[in-house]
Amino acid sequence: MKVAFATLGCRVNQYESEAMAEKFIREGYKVVDFNEVADVYVINTCTVTNMGDKKSRQIIGRARRLNETAVIAVVGCYSQVAPKEVSTIEGVDVVLGTRNKGEIVYWVNRAKEERKQIVKVNEVMKNHSFEELNIEEYQDKTRAFLKIQDGCNRFCSYCLIPYARGGVCSKEPKKVLEEINKLSSHGFKEIILSGIHTASYGVDLEGNVTLVDILESIEEIPGIERVRIGSIDPTFFTEDVIDRMSRLKKLCHHFHLSLQSGCDETLKRMNRRYTIEQYESIVNALRETFKDVSITTDIIVGFPGETEKEFESTYEFLNRIKLSKMHVFKFSPRKGTKAAEMKDQVDGNIKEERSNKVIELNRMNEKAFIKKFLDEEVKVLYEQETYEGSNEYEGYTENYIKVISLYKNNGIIGNIVKTKIVSCEEEFALGQIIQ
Ligand code: SF4
Structure with a gap:
């Protein structure tokens, strides 16, 4: 079968x-x-x-x-x-x-x-238990995703996820750690903790357990060398959280903080719960604490009511804070959400123009970020040969720069290898293995 x-x-x-x-x-x-x-x-x-x-x-x-x-x-x-x-x-x-x-x-x-x-189809709005759906044998032997949380309580005005996945429910810490131990014994070196609203991890559990507690426990698990957090709500990063995280040795200095818009009025209509001032101070605090940090984000252009002036504020904000990568989405109304009912929907051509402008800015920012590491020594977890027989291998640094390096055989796949960055392209860097 x-x-x-x-x-x-x-x-x-x-x-x-x-x-x-x-x-x-x-x-x-x-x-x-x-x-x-x-x-x-x-x-x-x-x-x-x-x-x-x-x-x-x-x-x-x-x-x-x-x-x-x-x-x-x-x-x-x-x-x-x-x-x-x-x-x-x-x-x-x-x-x-x-x-x-x-x-x-x-x-x-x-x-x-x-x-x-x-x-x-079970009712998700009333069901608050985490469905255990574990993976025992991964195909990919380098990085493992681990879903530790499901659902979301935020109700952003453009998003259907809280209706599709229900409220926050988290995997028990004991089970999270058991699974990571199992992944380590299978040879995985990097774990990516992910969820729908990962920042909410633990709010539904007893004992005030948080994502930082989990990260601290992973420090003790032998074999796991890197822990990456999937997309995370910017409001997660309080002073205390950043302070505790700064002591972690395995945490990858790459944070994907969804911004969505760089204009407070638009953010309010989106029902996002931060201002651009708060977002910027979180970015600054992370940059001060983790010198090599990469901060990436998602941006929605053409949200209902986004005037030329609002878009300009977003653009200026993005140009000022220069994030290392932005994923740009043109707003698309989703039936059943508040945003789909909002007046002043933005014309498709305008969305296209705004999207192109942000994509262009992203090209420059991304390359500039990679360039900072030119001639530097970095650690790359090599994942695969770029194509069969090429003798070129690709992988990621801790701060999520894609690096491609020549090597004589595939012995480096699955290993974290010291590499010198010798050239910077638009979306990746070329490296030289340091023996
Ligand atoms: S966009 Fe994210 S935070 Fe907002 S409702 Fe959807 S899943 Fe929750």
């Missing part, structure tokens, strides 16, 4: 697809590419933008064309918020919500046996 996965959206979805794949493997399935003929197709959907819905529908159609008799299971955020809509798409056999992914093999088998559609 063969199963194929298509995963849309964020890192958490990728993690959950790997965990579901393992469940199928344990039942004797072989995981194949999504373009191959399979007996089961799993589409792990996203609903952050309407694009996610549209793409999900196209993929479902593709799976059906590949094998008319396959079982097609649609899981994740789109099926959670619109189970009826998903169940009416032609050819869908199983519809599971965000908190039912662990039961996937069971429901696929039931649909196969009973030859009828199964829709199993």
Whole structure:
């Protein structure tokens, strides 16, 4: 029996697809590419933008064309918020919500046996328990994602995630550490702690446990040399948190702090809970504490009501604080959110123009950041050969600069190797291995 996965959206979805794949493997399935003929197709959907819905529908159609008799299971955020809509798409056999992914093999088998559609979508707004969906065997042997938290209580006005994934629920610290120990014994050197709103880790648990407590405990785990935090809310960084983090040896100095806009009025409409002044002082504090820090961000341009003046404030702010990388998104209204109902939606051409302007700024900032490390010695965790037979290997520094270096064989994959940065390109650096 063969199963194929298509995963849309964020890192958490990728993690959950790997965990579901393992469940199928344990039942004797072989995981194949999504373009191959399979007996089961799993589409792990996203609903952050309407694009996610549209793409999900196209993929479902593709799976059906590949094998008319396959079982097609649609899981994740789109099926959670619109189970009826998903169940009416032609050819869908199983519809599971965000908190039912662990039961996937069971429901696929039931649909196969009973030859009828199964829709199993639990209510997420009332369910506050963390669904344990662990990965025992990772394909990639260098960095491991670990989902430690799910859900969000923030309700930003453009986002459907709190409706799709429910409120904050966290994995028990004991289980987090057990899993990291297991990953270490499998040879992983780097762990990426991720979640939907990772900064909220622990708010639902007893004993006031926080993300920093987890980071401190990881210091004691042998074998793990690096810990990276996935995207994190800027308000997480209080003085105390930065102080405690400054003593950690394994923490990667790379923080992805979603800014979204550099204008207070726009931030207010977005229901983000910080001002640009607060954001800037967090960036400054991080830069003072961690000299080599890389701070990356997400920006939404063309949010409803974003005037030329508001966009200019954002641009000036970004030009002043010069972050090392920005992911730029053009606002796309998501049905069911407050932002979709707001008046003064911005014209598509204006969004395009603003997006191009920020992308251009990002090009300059990113290169300037990498250039700071020219001729410096850095440590790179090499992950793979750039292409087969090239003898060029790529990996990341602690502060997330992609480095490509020549080496005689693949013995460096999975190892942290001293490397000198010899040249800087737009999005990566060329390195020379130091023997
Ligand atoms: S913080 Fe805002 S954008 Fe992020 S998941 Fe929560 S509601 Fe969505």
